[in-house]
Amino acid sequence: MSTSFKALIVEKSEDKQFSRHIGERTIDELPEGEILIKVQYSSLNYKDALSATGNPGVSRIFPHTPGIDAAGTVVESQSDAFKKGDEVIVTSYDLGMNTAGGLGQYIRVPQQWVLKRPQGLTAKEAMGFGTAGLTAALMISALQSNGVTPEKGPVLVTGATGGVGSIAVSILSKLGFNVTAATGKASAEDFLKRLGASEVINRETLLDNSRPMFKEHWAGVVDVVAGDTLANAIKSCQYNGVVTASGLVGAVDFTTSIFPFILRGVRLIGIDSVECSMDVRTQAWQALASDYKVETLESLVTEITLDQAESSLLAMLKGQSHGRIVVNMENS
Template sequence: MFKGILIEKDEAGYRATLTDLDEGRLPEGDVTVRVSHSTLNYKDALAITGKAPVVRTFPMVPGIDLAGTVEHSTHPDYAAGDAVILNGWGVGETHWGGLAQKARLNGNWLVPLPAQFTPQQAMAIGTAGYTAMLCVLALERHGVTPAHGEILVTGAAGGVGSVATAVLSRLGYTVVAVSGRPVETDYLKRLGAVEVLDRAAFATPGKPLGKERWAGAVDVVGSHTLANVCATTRYRGVVTACGLAGGMDFPATVAPFILRGVTLAGIDSVMCPRPERLEAWRRLASDLDVAKLAAISQEVGLTKAISLASKLLDGEVRGRVIVDVNR
């Protein structure tokens, strides 16, 4: 038996509870992992609360991230005792995830834990930080360098935004952060932002084109915010889009794309091919100041994850939430 959060949906309703689970209930997979840490992401919070149809099959153990040690493996790349991490691949949505003390997984979904990180540090980064690194790699791939100008990071006090701000600033970019929480200004400046803007300036309908300012951007919000970011991006600038915290809609015009040559680069972390995952984690190991992870993250026990989910959706949680599944 092991402890885990179980989401159920039946005639009695939708509910997430912390319960004891039998190992025989674990789904099919060629690697069994003793989980040490997981995380609480925006998607996990949606799954736990049921505020969006994230979970596709029931019952489900949520948790799109995990770090742990291989207990048993028939996969050629992994053996008992190996330290591994997992991000995405539909785990926590269609396959039991990391918010439990054990997981059985497809070994092709795993990557080795980088030697530079402890399991706690890897989960302080988690899917959010790995997604942030994919955004940075996309900016670089499209030729955006620090010399090109300011990089805007929306939702900057959240998990993706916090890591993006820390990584971009360390790489020499001039980072301007957007947040709806003025109290987080000092926090964002400690991470490397040179200026913090109020999200209200981006959250309502704007003009098809605004004054050019951003050489690039990392957007986790979507909706009017993403439209306004594109409208104020400089000629041949690049906007990476990886979230929908403000909505799935995109009420924009083609003007930024056909008049300024702006590139809108979509970032998907769930099904991202393994070589790009390995590169993202390699770059995180070299380009993220590990000392900043303490400021970016907080750690809670598995018993607190359910109650924290609603607060995360309400924007009351700073940075990353690490979940120690063994307490």
């Protein structure tokens, strides 16, 4: 008899409505792959919320188990690169999109998706970072490798209460940067300052897209919003400023002038944490386990059980969450 386990299951009805429940799945139902993993912790991301509500841009195969992040232990391996008992992390690729994800107590995935959890990170800490932390690490690394240092001036983080934003604020602060956090949540100012933000501004101040350039201000930008927020940030960068972009919380496009690029040498760098190479993501995870590991991580994390995942995902869609939500899959 195949081993059964608990999972969040999203189902699509004949009238194209979507429902969610905690149910039983079996290992035999999992897709093919060289590595079978018992999941210890997962985490919730905006993409999981979209998958759980049937967004066709994320998931098209139902019934389905979301969860783009997972940390756990190898149970079976058909790969020489991994053995039973290895502590591993899987994030992004197709996990939790159309491949059964980390909101199930077991996953089976291709070996190319798996990396060994670096020393210095517990499974819970790894999921406290998750895809959001990986993305933040890639963005900050891009700023640093392009010459942005604390001495150059302030760094702007947009969408600062979200997963990527809150982790970016924490890491940049640890590295000595003067961080300005932009948010639409007035109640989050104390939270963001505890993470290390020097200044908290209302996101509305970044929506003015009326001029081709603004006064030079930011040495670097971590943007997950896009739209007019990204356009304004580009126009407000210092000479040789660097803008990293990874999200579309506010819009899927933006309009700006060419002037910041040709008169100030501003650089716009796109960040992808889904299909980036294993070498790149391994380096980022090593940084998260060492130089980028923050003392504020615990204050960023809310731990829940699998039974609480649905309500937390729906709250995330409504903008009613902040920081990181980690799901304890062993106590679910």
